[in-house]
Amino acid sequence: MPRYFFDIHNGGPKRDDTGTECADLDAVRQQALRTLPEIAREEIPRDGDRQTFTVLVTDEDGHPVYSGTLNYAGLWLLR
Numbered sequence: 001m002p003r004y005f006f007d008i009h010n011g012g013p014k015r016d017d018t019g020t021e022c023a024d025l026d027a028v029r030q031q032a033l034r035t036l037p038e039i040a041r042e043e044i045p046r047d048g049d050r051q052t053f054t055v056l057v058t059d060e061d062g063h064p065v066y067s068g069t070l071n072y073a074g075l076w077l078l079r
Helices: 025-047
Strands: 003-009 050-058 064-073
Touching: 003 025, 025 050, 025 064
Parallel strands: none
Antiparallel strands: 003 050, 050 064
16 A cells, blocks of 8 residues: 655644555545644644644655645634
8 A cells, every 4th residue: 555644834844754554545635634633733722823734745756646724713802
């Protein structure tokens, strides 16, 4: 099964040196969809109310195959 690498970009790149085996490109997309909210849950409370998270997926040869971006914007309504 091919291995794909899910690098996270949030101000600076976080390289995925291990990778994840995925059966096909649909599985790559599903993994990216799971990864972005997990990263956001960990990072948003520490870093404020405006964040952009991007996952760039590359294949074993380093070729990009998928990219996804999640934007978060929080706004206090009562202060």
